[in-house]
Amino acid sequence: MSALLSVGAITVLFDGLTAISDVSFDVQQGELLGLIGPNGAGKTTMLRVITGVVRPTTGTVLLDGGSLDGLPTHLRIRRGLALSQQMVTPFRGMSLLDNVALAAGADKTASPVKALFHLRRERELETGRRLLSRLGIEPQANESPEIQPMGTLKRLELARALALAPRLLLLDEPLAGLNSKEARLLADTITEINRSGTTIILIEHNLGEVLRVCHRLVVLDNGEKIADGEPATVMNNAAVRAAYLGPGAAAQTGEQHAAA
Amino acid sequence: MEYEISLVTTMAISVLFALSLNLITGFCGQISLGHAAFLGVGAYTSGMLTKAGVPFLLTLPLAMLLAGALGVVVGLASLRVRADFLAITTMGVGFLFVGVVRQQEVLGAEMGISAIPDTGMSKAVFMLFAVALAAAAGLLSSYVRRCWMGRVFAAIAEDEDTVRVLGIDVPRFKLTAFALGTALAGLAGGLYAQQLKFIAPDSFGFIESITVLSMVVVGGIGSVIGVTVSAAVLSVLPSWFQVIGDYKLLVYGGLLFLMMRFSPGGMAALVARIFHPDRWAAK
Numbered sequence: 040m041s042a043l044l045s046v047g048a049i050t051v052l053f054d055g056l057t058a059i060s061d062v063s064f065d066v067q068q069g070e071l072l073g074l075i076g077p078n079g080a081g082k083t084t085m086l087r088v089i090t091g092v093v094r095p096t097t098g099t100v101l102l103d104g105g106s107l108d109g110l111p112t113h114l115r116i117r118r119g120l121a122l123s124q125q126m127v128t129p130f131r132g133m134s135l136l137d138n139v140a141l142a143a144g145a146d147k148t149a150s151p152v153k154a155l156f157h158l159r160r161e162r163e164l165e166t167g168r169r170l171l172s173r174l175g176i177e178p179q180a181n182e183s184p185e186i187q188p189m190g191t192l193k194r195l196e197l198a199r200a201l202a203l204a205p206r207l208l209l210l211d212e213p214l215a216g217l218n219s220k221e222a223r224l225l226a227d228t229i230t231e232i233n234r235s236g237t238t239i240i241l242i243e244h245n246l247g248e249v250l251r252v253c254h255r256l257v258v259l260d261n262g263e264k265i266a267d268g269e270p271a272t273v274m275n276n277a278a279v280r281a282a283y284l285g286p287g288a289a290a291q292t293g294e295q296h297a298a299a
Numbered sequence: 300m301e302y303e304i305s306l307v308t309t310m311a312i313s314v315l316f317a318l319s320l321n322l323i324t325g326f327c328g329q330i331s332l333g334h335a336a337f338l339g340v341g342a343y344t345s346g347m348l349t350k351a352g353v354p355f356l357l358t359l360p361l362a363m364l365l366a367g368a369l370g371v372v373v374g375l376a377s378l379r380v381r382a383d384f385l386a387i388t389t390m391g392v393g394f395l396f397v398g399v400v401r402q403q404e405v406l407g408a409e410m411g412i413s414a415i416p417d418t419g420m421s422k423a424v425f426m427l428f429a430v431a432l433a434a435a436a437g438l439l440s441s442y443v444r445r446c447w448m449g450r451v452f453a454a455i456a457e458d459e460d461t462v463r464v465l466g467i468d469v470p471r472f473k474l475t476a477f478a479l480g481t482a483l484a485g486l487a488g489g490l491y492a493q494q495l496k497f498i499a500p501d502s503f504g505f506i507e508s509i510t511v512l513s514m515v516v517v518g519g520i521g522s523v524i525g526v527t528v529s530a531a532v533l534s535v536l537p538s539w540f541q542v543i544g545d546y547k548l549l550v551y552g553g554l555l556f557l558m559m560r561f562s563p564g565g566m567a568a569l570v571a572r573i574f575h576p577d578r579w580a581a582k
Contacts, residue, residue, distance in 0.1 A: 090464070116466030128461040130454050141454060142465045147447045150468070151475035154448035203466060 042101075043068045043238050044207055049088055049098035051081070051262075058084045059095070060262045066207065066240060071233040073253035073270070074242045077282055080259040082242045083125065086209055089240075090122055091115045102207065117145070121205030125212040125242075127192040129184035135195050136180040139167035142202035170198040174228060189216045193225065207238045214245045226252050246283075250274065258282070304426045305494075306535055311429035312490045313534030317514040317526050318436045319483030324512070325521035326440075326449060327476035328456025329377050330386045332508050333393025337481040339400065339503030340366040341488020346412045346498055355418040355493060362489040363482040370481025374474045393508050400500045411499025415492055429490050433527075436483055440523045443479075452476060453521075506548045513551040516558045519567025529566060 042065040051059040059081040066072050074082050087093035089100055091112040100107045107115050116122075129138050141148075143166040147157040171177040174194040184192060193213055200208060213229065214222040226248040233239050233252075243249045249256070249270070256273045258266040260282040266273045273279055320334045341362035348358040376388045400406050407413075420428060443449050451472050454462045459469050492498050510533070518529030533551070537544035562569050 112463045113466050113468050116464065122464050124461075124464070128458060128464075130457050130461070132453060132457050137450075141450055144447055144450070145466050148451050148465075148467050151448060151451075151472050154451055154472070155443070155446060155475075157447045158442075158445060160447070199465070 041068055042066065043070075043103055044089070044240075045101040045104075046085070046089070047099045047101070049085065049095045049100070051084055051088060051093060052096045057262050059088070059259075061098075062259065062262070062264045063098075064257045064264065064267055066238060069233075069236065069238055071230070071239045071241065071252060071254050073249045073256040074240055074259065075244075075246070075249060075256055076259035076265075079261075080282075081262040082259055083211060085259065086122070086211055086240070086242060089115075089209060090120060116203060116205075117149075119206035120209060121200040121203040121207075122209045123196045123200040123211065123213055125215060127189075127196045129192060129195055129199075131183065131185050133184075134181045135171060135176065135184060135187070135191075135198075136164065136167045138184065138195060139170055139198050139202045140164050142199045143167055143170075145203055166202060167198075170201050171195075173201075174198045175224075190218075190221045190225075193217060194228075197225075197228075201232065201237075205237060207240065208232070210239060210241045210243075212242055212244060214243055214248055222248055301422065304422050306538065308422075308426045308429050308490075308494050309538070310531045310534050311426070311433040312487050312494065313511075313514065314433040314527050314530045315429070315436050315490070316484060316487040317511055317518070317530035318433070318440050318523070319480045319487060320511050321480075321515050321518075321521065321523070321526045322440060322443065322483065323476050323480035325515055325526065326444060326452040326456065327473060328452075329374075329473060329476060330389065331373075332386050332390040332505075332512065333373075333396070334389070334481075334484060334511050335503040335505075335507035336393045336396035337366045337370055337484035338488040338491060338507065338511075339396055339498075339500070340369055340481075341485030342492035342498045342503070343400065343406055343412070343488075344485065345489030346415045346492035347406070349415055349418075349493070350412065355489075359486055359489045362485040364485075366485025366488065367478045367482030370477045370484075371474050373481070374477030377473050377477065378470045390505070390508070393503075393505055397500045397504050400503075407499070409500065411497060411502075412492075413497040415496045415498075418493060425493070429494075432486065432490065436486075437523055437527055444521075444523065448472070448475070456521075506551075509548060509555065510551045513555040513558075515565075516555055517565055519565030520563075522565065522567035525565055525567030525570075 044066040047063050049059055049062050076082055084093055088095050091110055102118055140160055140163040143163040144160060148154050168177060168180060171180050174197060176191050176194050179187060179191060184195060197213060214225055217225060222245055230252045241253060253270055256270050257264060258273060258279050265278040265282060266276045316338055320331060323329050323331055344362040344365050345358040348361060349355050373392050377385050380388055401409055418425060451467055455469055455472060463469050514530040514533050515526050519525030543550050558565055
């Protein structure tokens with residue numbers, strides 16, 4: 040296996056506060072990597088560094104050996120990243136299908152000139168329907184996102200990210216806000232997506248599902264990487280247990296994070 | 300007949316001007332409170348060149364080019380600031396235009412440019428020409444709305460950060476909207492100068508910018524038919540009712556406020572609500 044994504048010595052300072060401190064990890068081709076840690080550990084910031092929304096103070100990000108440093112978000116997406124955000128962001132003025140079709144038309148929206156001279160979108164609608172049905176929300180294809188429950192919107196967010204045909208899919212808490220049955224179903228879908236060849240980084244608080252589906256875990260705490268390895272090994276790691284469960288220590292860091 | 304011809308020409312130019320703002324504000328969601336400046340750039344370009352002996356028809360592409368180029372420069376501001384700040388920035392550009400033109404002797408300063416030479420077209424032919432250009436702008440707008448560019452514009456109008464995450468180069472699309480919209484405003488300006496034969500800085504000030512924005516908002520932000528109808532109607536009201544001409548800013552500003560308050564989707568949304576009360580898209 041070769042590394043699809045390589046995060047090298049990333050440090051992020053926000054107004055002098057260290058959000059991420061010298062974190063490195065690789066994501067192998069075909070892997071389903073869990074990026075976990077308590078609230079405020081720096082997981083979402085790390086995702087934003089990868090997508091280029093946050094510029095790291097130092098460090099480098101490589102996708103398939105090519106540097107992403109300094110590239111704006113949309114070019115990183117075109118290199119093969121896709122993001123499903125924690126706070127779902129459907130375009131509310133469009134149907135579910137139109138949302139996914141817009142993402143599926145990436146080759147037609149590559150430049151304004153291309154976009155101006157392309158009218159038809161049968162192929163994108165077809166892709167959209169296929170993805171909506173893969174996520175089990177095809178019956179709502181022509182409805183507005185405004186009237187959908189959170190479970191459907193989470194799936195829509197994922198369908199839209201998949202429509203970009205990414206090499207690396209970044210999922211930020213896709214299971215948050217779902218009940219345990221919905222979460223289990225969506226985690227299964229995520230596993231299937233991974234099995235059919237998409238490499239995934241999964242940020243998730245639902246540890247049960249994370250341990251069930253992830254191949255490997257990277258654990259962040261207070262902006263530092265405290266563990267990296269097989270889920271079972273990682274969860275037996277003393278530092279991880281302290282960060283998550285440790286009596287005293289856990290309560291204390293929990294308060295700090297709440298304050299932050 | 301003379302009066303009707305002049306009225307229809309005025310309507311056509313207003314429709315063209317309103318559709319040009321609709322491309323920027325309606326389709327792409329970028330507010331502009333200084334759009335009259337681009338009408339002015341077009342009017343001065345075409346007026347000056349015609350006086351210098353350049354054939355009128357040749358001045359129009361040049362008017363579009365110059366207005367569009369300045370539009371891109373203003374559009375650059377839209378990449379840095381958002382919504383309310385963009386409103387202030389574009390308003391500033393509008394004031395800047397009037398302020399600069401007033402000081403330039405070569406542009407006629409306060410007195411403006413008068414005695415712009417004839418095109419060689421009769422009044423009736425010029426009217427048909429203006430109507431044809433307005434119709435072409437309408438067709439172009441409808442096409443843009445339906446093609447992939449229109450889909451991207453609609454998404455940018457709603458949430459540009461998410462559009463970025465879909466791998467779309469938001470700045471280039473925004474600049475394209477500004478270029479297209481301001482170039483069309485320049486075209487409208489060329490026609491405007493030719494119709495009146497006289498232009499002065501005050502014709503392109505804040506009141507004109509508010510008037511055209513109210514045409515777009517009253518018609519229904521983004522709706523090609525709505526904006527066409529409202530621009531046609533609102534542009535001739537001042538010539539029918541003297542009082543509207545006297546209190547332009549009050550009337551159009553008031554209309555703008557009432558629409559934003561009670562029907563943000565404009566007349567187009569009101570009509571849609573009456574005929575398709577159950578369709579979510581009509582909201």
